[in-house]
Amino acid sequence: MSSPALTQWTVLGGRSLRLGRRNVEALLMSIMLPVLLMVVFVYLFGGAIQTGTEYVTYVVPGVMLLCVAFGSAMTAVSVANDLKEGIVDRLRTLDIGGAAVLSGHVFASLARNVVSSALVLGVAFALGFRPHADTGQWFAALGILLLTIAAVSWLSAGLGLLAGSPEAASGYTFVITFLPYASSAFVPIDTMPAWLRGFAGNQPVTPITESLRGLLLDQPVGGAPWRAVAWCAGIMVVSVIAAALLFRAKTRT
Secondary structure: OOHHHHHHHHHHHHHHHHHHHHOHHHHHHHHHHHHHHHHHHHHHHHHHOOOOOOHHHHHHHHHHHHHHHHHHHHHHHHHHHHHHOOHHHHHHHOOOOHHHHHHHHHHHHHHHHHHHHHHHHHHHHHHOOOOOOOHHHHHHHHHHHHHHHHHHHHHHHHHHHHOOOHHHHHHHOHHHHHOOOOOOOOOOHHHOOHHHHHHHHOOOHHHHHHHHHHHHOOOOOOOHHHHHHHHHHHHHHHHHHHHHHHHHHHOOO
């Protein structure tokens, strides 16, 4: 990568992070949401859900992914807001490419979600979560989590370009937020109605969840990590291509 391109990516990534810090409401939500979700699922729902183990042990990967899904709305809204306020047009007059503009938002999303995931783990430890992963399993779980965040962030950036307004962009991310609920993130799939099990077992969140849970708890994971990587890679490739095409269409003069 050339030096000017690297500078553009760095500067725009820093800009997106600064914008996130200045949005006090979103910043507080990103800090409080992991705490509240862990408390709600463990103390309000955990006693009624049988998973064969302590519910806090079962639910940690699901809460991580749910926080990633909620964080996707902020990425989509930021991209849509830049389009609405003409920020993208100003950057284009400086000969800054779409890859740098969108990558700045993706980088900020990655940073926010890493912090959010760390908070989930911290709260989970306080509530009794005790992983059994060795060093290799920790690195594998981290790799899958980062790949998931990157895929969701690029998908959200594309949705932000597709939306006609920041409000619509936030609404478009509802599908991302819904997926963790219809998976093995919070309850075993075999407890779901028969008509829902097929979807729950064959959507991206389930292999990601099973991979993270198995790796952190030193349990057999089978082919789940490979399916998770395949899903994330596929989503990211399609999202990057779609975002590039949408950016070109939205900024065409």
